[in-house]
Amino acid sequence: MISAQDQRRLVWRPLRELPGRYELVRSLAKKELAAKYRGSALGFAWAMLTPAVMIAIYTFIFAGLFGARFGGQGSAWDYALYLFCGLLPWTAFQESAQAAATVIVSHANLVKRVVFPLEALPVSQVLAAHATQMFGTVVLLVATVVIRRELHATLLWLPVLVVPQLLFVLGASWFVASLGVFLRDTAQAIGLVLVAWFFLTPIIYPEQVVPARYQKFVSLNPFASLVGNYRRVILEGSPPDWRGLAYFTLVSLAVFLAGYWWFAKSRKNFADVI
Numbered sequence: 001m002i003s004a005q006d007q008r009r010l011v012w013r014p015l016r017e018l019p020g021r022y023e024l025v026r027s028l029a030k031k032e033l034a035a036k037y038r039g040s041a042l043g044f045a046w047a048m049l050t051p052a053v054m055i056a057i058y059t060f061i062f063a064g065l066f067g068a069r070f071g072g073q074g075s076a077w078d079y080a081l082y083l084f085c086g087l088l089p090w091t092a093f094q095e096s097a098q099a100a101a102t103v104i105v106s107h108a109n110l111v112k113r114v115v116f117p118l119e120a121l122p123v124s125q126v127l128a129a130h131a132t133q134m135f136g137t138v139v140l141l142v143a144t145v146v147i148r149r150e151l152h153a154t155l156l157w158l159p160v161l162v163v164p165q166l167l168f169v170l171g172a173s174w175f176v177a178s179l180g181v182f183l184r185d186t187a188q189a190i191g192l193v194l195v196a197w198f199f200l201t202p203i204i205y206p207e208q209v210v211p212a213r214y215q216k217f218v219s220l221n222p223f224a225s226l227v228g229n230y231r232r233v234i235l236e237g238s239p240p241d242w243r244g245l246a247y248f249t250l251v252s253l254a255v256f257l258a259g260y261w262w263f264a265k266s267r268k269n270f271a272d273v274i
Contacts, residue, residue, distance in 0.1 A: 011264045014119050021120055028124030032099075033131060048139050055084050058204050070206045070231075077147045084140050085234055086203035086227040089161075092126075092133040093169050093223070094194050099125045100173035101180040101187035108274045118267060119260070122173040130166065144235065152237035160240060161229055168222065168252035171259030178263045181270050203227055222251040 018025075063069065063079040070082040103121045110116045137158075145151060180186040201223045202210065210218050218224050225244035232238040 011261065014117055014264065015260055018117070018119065018123070021117055024117070025120050025124050025127065028120060029127040029131065032125055032128040036128070048135060052139075054087065055080055058083055062204055081140070081144060081147060081235055082206075082231055083204060084136075084143070085231050086201075088133050088136045088140065089165055089226055089230055090198065090201065090203055090223065091136075092129040092165075093172070094198070095129040095132070096122075096126045096169045096173045097176050097190055097194060098187065099129070100177040101190050103177050104181050104270060105184075105274060111270045111274050118270070119174065119263060122177045122263075123170060126166065126169050126173050130162075130169075140234065152234070154233040154237050154239060157233040157240055160245070161226065161233065164245070164249040164252040165226060167256040168226075168248070171252070171254075171256035173259070174263035175255075175259040178266045181273050182266070197221075197223070201227060222248045 059076060059080045063076040069075075070079055100122045103125060104111065104118065107118075107121055110121075111118065141151060141155075176186060176190055183189075200217075201221055202218065207215075207218060207224065207228065225241065225248045229240045229245055229248075232240060
């Protein structure tokens, strides 16, 4: 008989062992990145081209046609920078969540292997998505130098933002990955949720244009805080909004622990369902 305390330890043991599986996770992440662009003529250039095209479209529509601006004196080029800065963390989250919905089912051959750490599959996809974000950040910094002729020392605060972001995305990906095993409509449902969440987050518009009666809902959106802090440290030369960052970090820790716990508890039923 296994005591309740021993069962709790067994649930959390794979998480404690995950850092020791670094080589496996790195190999899976590299494979994920390579598979994503395998056979395409432009290869990894798509990681830069896709967000660039999206930014051009949004900038033309919102900044060009509707005159949207970030800041009173901002130009259309500034709008593009602010948009790019907000899209980078969001796209990493979106790609991770969408890929997680099918990651276990698509690796059904590994589910019945008792020794294989299934929790590493969503982790590898999260790291692959954030590697793409890293490439995009380099492009953003180059564009900032070209357009504004400056970079801020507050860029050194970026790791403070990336760590809670990774925790949030990992927890959400574990939860979605488990849900995708039992509900095959998860991929379609998560797509709709992400579309709604995207437009409810001040990414393509400044937070200041949100009516006062809805500001409270914006402040409860954890990604609104993250996006705002990315813009502060990269474009505005300001340190993070510590209150907003603390809120996002607490939410991220809760999502990380709850997402992993759900994945670990439901894992024993994966083989029966698949």
